[in-house]
Amino acid sequence: MDFSSFLVSLGTSFVIFLVLMLVFAWLSSNPGNHVIYYPNRILKGLDPTVGSRTRSPFAWIKEALSSSEKDVISMSGVDSAVYFVFLSTVLGIFVLSAVVLLPVLIPVAATDDGIKNAKKNDTLSVGTFNELDRLSMGNVNLGSNRLWAFLLATYWVSFVAYYLTWKAYNHISALRAEALMTPEVKAEQFAIVVRDIPPVPQGQTRKEQVDSFFRKIYPDTFYRSMIVTDNKEVNKLWEELEGYKRKLERSEAAFAASKTEAKPEGTKPMHKTGFLGLIGEKVDSIEFYSQKINELVRNLESEQKTTLREKQKNAAFVFFNNRATAASAAQNLHAKIVDKWTILAAPEPRQLIWPNLYIDFIQRQVRQYVVYVIVALMIFFYMIPIGIISAITTLNNLTKLLPFLKPVVNINAIKIVLEAYLPQLALIIFLAVLPNLLLLLSKSEGIPSEGHAERAASGKYFYFTVLNVFLGVTLGGALFKTFKDIQKDPNSLVPLLASSLPGSATFFLTFVALKFFVGYGLELSRIVPLIIFHLKKKFLCKCEADVKDAWTPGDFGYGTRIPGDLLIFTIGLCYSIMTPLIIPFSVIYFGLGWLILRNQALKVYVPAYETYGRIWPHIFNRIIASLLLYQLTMFGFFGVKKFFYAPILIPLPIISLIFAFICHTKFYRAFADTALEVTCNELKEVPNMEQVFRSFVPPSLSSEKVDDDQFEDARSQASRTGSFA
Amino acid sequence: MDFSSFLVSLGTSFVIFLVLMLVFAWLSSNPGNHVIYYPNRILKGLDPTVGSRTRSPFAWIKEALSSSEKDVISMSGVDSAVYFVFLSTVLGIFVLSAVVLLPVLIPVAATDDGIKNAKKNDTLSVGTFNELDRLSMGNVNLGSNRLWAFLLATYWVSFVAYYLTWKAYNHISALRAEALMTPEVKAEQFAIVVRDIPPVPQGQTRKEQVDSFFRKIYPDTFYRSMIVTDNKEVNKLWEELEGYKRKLERSEAAFAASKTEAKPEGTKPMHKTGFLGLIGEKVDSIEFYSQKINELVRNLESEQKTTLREKQKNAAFVFFNNRATAASAAQNLHAKIVDKWTILAAPEPRQLIWPNLYIDFIQRQVRQYVVYVIVALMIFFYMIPIGIISAITTLNNLTKLLPFLKPVVNINAIKIVLEAYLPQLALIIFLAVLPNLLLLLSKSEGIPSEGHAERAASGKYFYFTVLNVFLGVTLGGALFKTFKDIQKDPNSLVPLLASSLPGSATFFLTFVALKFFVGYGLELSRIVPLIIFHLKKKFLCKCEADVKDAWTPGDFGYGTRIPGDLLIFTIGLCYSIMTPLIIPFSVIYFGLGWLILRNQALKVYVPAYETYGRIWPHIFNRIIASLLLYQLTMFGFFGVKKFFYAPILIPLPIISLIFAFICHTKFYRAFADTALEVTCNELKEVPNMEQVFRSFVPPSLSSEKVDDDQFEDARSQASRTGSFA
Known part of the structure; x- marks a missing residue:
């Protein structure tokens, strides 16, 4: 990529960003779109747009800047506040680095003539060099004393990072x-989860066993216990019931809507009971659904009883007062x-993963290591599953598996397009599916809460992106060319990495710019959710609940957001000395990110759970991993630059x-x-x-009529008399 | 060492053992020696010799064998019981190995002709071979299928070890x-140690700070706290006082003794107050000591007050009810x-190390790592301090440092002897000092209890002995000869070790035999403590307390005993396949050890502390380390034997x-x-x-008159009024 195309790409991104900002200013002032731009405020029962209606379209910037940490915590929870501490820490690292590095390193590099010399001596063979490179370390002569400035800068950046992450850890x-x-x-805060309870002793119920164990240890503070049950069946029934309730609501809404028109008595909505409502008997929907609901309520109640009585597992919640x-x-x-x-x-x-509560200790350990191995294999050999998918999705195989596609595929134009794009499509699908796949894998480790599972997935995703995007792009083909050298001497990996890095600098500059201009533009303007919402509202929503479901926002999605940010951090850090020009880009990325996401935290996203900042130690570890990568890379790069004092690093x-x-x-x-x-x-x-206890009862089990204790007492009575008999 | 000298050495050891057994039987029946042979029983107030006086001289064997684990616990504590579980586990490993290995491997080896072939082909260059070697793996031809038996035996021994250590861990x-x-x-069990208490807030005393912190968290169960003080001064005074009390007792005893003779009024003992009682004023001892004691009691009391008031540290004991x-x-x-x-x-x-209680958190961490580095250096380069000591202790240096030795050293005969033995003497002194040095190092890590410090020292000593005695002897000069090869390829260490092992087999057979015959013979007969006791009693003891001090036995000394046993275990394990003949020797070592030490535990040693088996995980880790060494060695040895299936290991x-x-x-x-x-x-x-609390007050601070709370209250009053002023 040469300099002009770099500028063009930068300009295009910037224009897109401006357009999206204007779109946001225009759309968000329309009250009909408030549910998309202020859902968090609406759900909290607050006035969507603070202050007067005739606010400036850029009022959000002032609001975001003037919001305090307390505001964020009250609107979006501690986890969000921690995320902003992370953003501002990283921002601080880049700003403090920029203050020293830009005025010092760029002049030092620009006034040397390393590239000219290299061209003269013809030692320059890899990579294309352009104006940007004149401002980077690549322009310094091999072994020159000017490299001292870069070496000291390496230390400066590291110590800035230590200082600010230390402060952040303290603050969090x-x-x-x-x-x-x-x-x-x-x-x-009043409950614990007990797992791996030993088998029930003769003549006791599970509940008695748990109660007597904890009552003995905590005689004064033990409140009561709740045995974890296998809720698969009861959940299924409950979901079915909820589905029918929603359908009934829709039918009633349709009936009400039909009434208000010409016919005051209305038309009763009807539907067919068969496949997709296309075949089968035609019935009165309201009557049919009411009947179904009655039936299911009875089924659910009996299933609830069975679950509480017979599907008890070796785990429990214990409550203390x-x-x-x-x-x-x-x-x-x-x-x-x-x-x-x-x-x-x-x-x-709300973030409990019930089925994971009653996995055995040994099984949890084994599952964990199996998942680690799978993920490690996925990270290092991620081309293999893609290869397999590509192999399956070649046209010939596809037509064999799905013969009805044959006539379509045989059209020549379609054939060419499909053959060209299928492998890329497979890659794109794989990358899109990856975060969910990692989350699924993390959950199958036996982790008992959503928050923890997302943390675990986030860590895995970070290593995946750093290894495959950052190192993948940098090393690229070079690695395969020199694969034999590496096999001979594994230590050559660091200089190889170091010498391949400068070539990709412009690529990453563009990458970061694209990420913040287009990424954050889309984030703020929420074009996609807006369109989806309006489409759904128009064609699918039939009652109020449906509409609310259509606009209810998600959460921040830390599982992919944080690894994404950390990738930019890693790139910025690794290039900070080599091509100091990347620092302003990183500053904009994290500055703009802080601003826009502050708005989203205050007004849009609704957190799905709260872990009180437990994500931070994970982020911290990744920051350290990035620092280490940066330090090793710089050590290698100084070696490539034949700088005698490189070991000082x-x-x-x-x-x-x-x-x-x-x-x-x-x-x-x-x-x-x-x-x-x-x-x-x-x-x-x-x-x-009582309320604390109730809040842990899953919705599918919490029926007004069912009092679990009643049944458990009955059962304990039964088993006791049984053992006496 | 050839076969006949091996037999001679074995025979000599056995004769010494028999003599020592007879000596024991004879001496222990003499009531005057009961304090040496039954001190544990005497101190517990039990009849020294159980049952009748006319007991068989070998009754102790029956008693040891019939004693239960409960007896051991009641006489010698849980730690001793754990030590016996360790001994019997290791014994079990060797017995179960012997059952399979001896009848299978020895015939398999003896009927082959590897040594003859090797001699014929002249490939045999290292080591001397004798009859013993015909019974070992060395006699099997290279790459022979007979090696399968040895390979399976390697697995058998490992699984026996897993099974028995698992059982032991469960049992312990x-x-x-x-x-x-x-x-x-x-x-x-009612107390905790709190360390790293933050600085005292304004207007509070240390005690108030601690009390309010814990009272808030444990409102119902907090009993009271005790601030840790710097007791250096008060301990010194208290020891001085105790010394004078003892001296007074001696003088009174002497006075009483003089009375019973011809002169009924007795002679008042006198002594000179100067250096060693040789110079200075002559005074009446009883009067002088009484006066000194009165003086010191006053000093001690005032020092106690100062300590409690002004030498409070940032640590405390907190008691719960x-x-x-x-x-x-x-x-x-x-x-x-x-x-x-x-x-x-x-x-x-009793096992608290007070000065370590108030070392800072950071300092503890730093100290720990510094000690680890020092010990690692000592283990790997232990020749260096010895070299330094040797260098200092050469004659020339000695005469320079201590010129008054010159006339003695210049005598020719003495000079020759000294020159020959000084370096060895340095080595012996170093090895004798080593356990105490390691204990000192462990204590300076900041470990707060004797038991823990001894565990830590024991671990260090184990690695030292295994690396220097076992590997040192085995590799010996070979390592230095091939040092360059190893530098080129570190992986060659394992085959090198493996190929040097067989040469040292006879040495270790003798070593183990010596250890059990002479070592356990001395252990049981207690010749050395007996002689020391009688000498002390005759020449030094002047009152009852002195006599009791002279016979009071020590504890088991796990710090050196366990590493010693583990060394034998490692040797036995590593040679078990190669030279199965070592197994019976190991069996005897641990069998005899169990028997004799059972006697010592029941009758002799008095444990200095009780850790409720916390030594076991450390022993377990060392057992695993030995197993790993064994498995790696065997893998290397099968490689040396050019056995194609070695990777199965x-x-x-x-x-x-x-x-x-x-x-x-x-x-x-x-x-x-x-x-x-x-x-x-x-x-x-x-x-x-109150009694629980009192038991934590060190003797130097527990005077009847001093009530610490009284002073603390006074002080808190003072500081409070101070802060109000």
Whole structure:
């Protein structure tokens, strides 16, 4: 890519960004679109547009800038606040680097003549060089004393990163502690999850077993327990029931709509009961659905009873009547054999993954390692599944598998297009599916909460993108050419990486610019959700609930958002010394990101769960990984530059590791466990324990009529008399 | 060493053993020696010799064999019981190996002709071969199919080891749980150690700070706290006082002794106050000492006050009025910053290392790593300090440093002897000093209890002996000869080790035999302590307390005993396949050891502390390390034997690691922490909390007159008024 095409691409992105900004300003002022641009405020029952109606189209910028961390926490939770700390930390790293690097390194590089010399001596063979390269380290002569400036800059960037991540860790620790300390009653702070309960002893029910175990240890603070059940059946019935309820609602809405017109008595909506409503008997919809609902309610009730009675598993929730005991219990070893009665602080009820609660200890361990191996294989050999998919999706195979496609495929024009695009399509589909695949894999590790599973998936995705996008693009073909050299001497990987990096600098500059101009433009303008919403509203929504479902926003999607940001961070860091020009781009990416996402956090996204900042240690580890990659790359690059003093960089990765270790020792445990100092704070009110307990009952089991204890007592009675008989 | 000299050495050792057994039988029946042979029973107030006086001289064997684990625990504590489980586990491994290996491998080896062939082809260059070697794997031809038997035997021994260590871990877990569950009140189960307390806030005393922190978290169960003080001064005064008390006692005894003779009024003992009682004023001893004691008691009291008031440190003991809370508190995170308010389950008061309690968190970490580095350097380059010592202790240097030695050294005969022995002497002194040096190093890590420090020292000593004794002897000069080859290819270390091993087989056979015949003979007969006791009694002891001090036995000395046993285990294991003849020797070592040490545990040694089996995970890790060494060595040796199927052994080390990981996950935490299930058992009586508290007050501070709380209250009053002013 030469300089002019770089500018063209930059300009195009910028124009798109401007257009999207204007589109946003115009669309968001239309009250009909408020549900798309202010859903978080609407769902919280607030006035969508703060202040007067005749606000400036750029008022959101002022609002975002003037919002405090407290506002973010109250509108979007602690996790969002932590995400902004992350953004501002990374922004700070780039700004502080820019302050020193831009005025120093660019002049030092520009006034040298390394490229000219290289051209003269014809030692320059790889890569195309252009004006941009004159401003980069590539323009410094081999072994020149000017490299000292770059070497010191490498240290400067590292220490800036240490300082700011340290501050961030400290700040987030305090945020987390404060959030856990609030006097509001949070159900999950009173509960623990108990797993791997040993088999029920003779003459006891599961509930009695759990109760007697915990009552003995916590005689004063134990409140009650709830046995985890296998809810597969009951969930299915409940979902079916909910489906019919929605259908009934729609029929009633249609009936009501028909009434208001010419015919005051209305037309009763009818439908056919067969496949897709196309065949079968024609019935009165309202009557039919009401009948179905009655039937299902009965089925559900009996299934609820069976579930509570017979599908009890070896896991339970235990509730305590104060927070400190629950926090303490979650950290304690309870049984003398570690893999029995294992305890976990309860996650929020809404993010529980029930089926994972009753997976065995051993199975969890095995699953975890199996998943790690699978993911490692996927990261290193991700071409293989794509290859397999491509192989299956070649035209010949497709026509064999799906013979009815044959006539279509045989048209020549279509054939050519398909043959050209099928492999790329396979790649695109694979990459699109990947985050969900990783989430699925993380969940199948046996992780019991959505938040934790998303964290785990996010970590996997980070390594995937860094290895495949960043290193993949950089090393590209070079790696395969010199594969034999690497086999001979694995240490040659670092200089190879270092020498391939400069060639991709312009590519990544464009990549970052595209990401922030187009990516954040789309993010702010929400064109796609808007179109989908209006389409759905027009053609699919038949009642109020349907409309609400159509506009209800998702959450931030940290699972892909954070790895994406970290990829930009890694790229920015690795190029910061080599091509300091990348720093302003990184600054814009994180600055603009902070601004636009602040708006989205305050007005759009609704968090799906709250983990009180537990994502941070993961982000921190990835930041350290990026730092290490950066330091190793720079070490290699100084070697390529034949700089005699390159070994002065050797202490850097060691310092990074020590720094990470110290942070881990000092802060980490407060993220894994809850400090008692924090939970012993006074509560605003005496907790309503019945309500705390109820909030953990899944909706499919919480019927007004069913009182689980009643049944459990009955059962315990039965089994006791059984054992006496 | 040829076969006949091997037999001679074996015979000599056996004769020494027999003599020592007879000496034991004769001496132990003499009531005057009971304090040496039955001190544990005497100190526990039991009749020294169980049963009748006219017992057979070998009754101890029957007693040892018939003693149960409960007897051991009641006489010598859980740690001793764990040590016997270790001995019997290792014994079991060798017995079960012998059952298969001896009848199979020895005939397989003996009927081949590898040595003859090797001699014929002149490929045999290293090592001397004798009759013993005909019974070992060395006699099997290279690449022969007979090696299959040895390969399968390698697996057999490994699986026997897994099975028995698993059983041992399970058993010891139960032992530990049972010991912690006893209804007896143990002071340390009610206390925790708090370290890294943040600076005292304005207007509070340290005690108020600690009390309010814990009272808030444990409102119902907090009993009281005790601030750790710097006791250096007060300890010095107290020891001085105790010394004078002893001297007074001696003088009084001397006075009493003089009375009973011709002169009924007796002679008052006198002594000179100057250097060693040789110069200075002559005074009446009783009067002088009484006066000194009065003086010191006053000094001590005022120093106690100062210590309690002004030498408070940032550590404290916190007492709870039930065991479960203390156990739970020790496992919980209390402060939101992990390196503040760090908690530790309190060790027994008697094994506390006070000065280590108030070392900072960061300093502890740094010290730990510094010590690790020092020990690693010592293990790998232990010749260097010895070299330095040797250099200093050459005659020329010695005469320079200590000129008064010159006339002695210049005598020719002495000069020759000294020149020959000084370096060896340096080595012997270094090896003798080593365990204490390692203990000192472990203590300077900041470890707060004797038991833990001894465990740490024991681990270090194990690696030292295995690396320097076992590998040192085996590789010996060979390593230096081929040092360049290893530098070129580090992987060649394993085959090198493997090919040097057979040469040292006879050496180790003799070594093991010497260890058990002479070592255990001396152990049982207690010749050395007996002689020392009688000498002391005759010449040094002047009062009853002196006599008791002279016979009071030590403890088992796990710090050196366990590494010694593990060295024999490692040797036995590594040679078990190569030279199966070593197995009976190992069996005798551990069998005889079990028997003789059982006697010592029941009758002689008095444990200095009790850790409830916390040594076991360390032993377990060392067993795994030995197993890995064995498996790697065997893999290398099959390679040397040019056996094509040697790679079949590759899974073994992996299995070992997985096995260790599973055991660690399943059992370890119950050793690091106390399971709540265990502590929530009922107590025999309501604990006397005052007594629990008092037991943690060091003797130098526990004067009847000093009530620390009184002073602390006074001080808190003062500081409060101060802050109000």
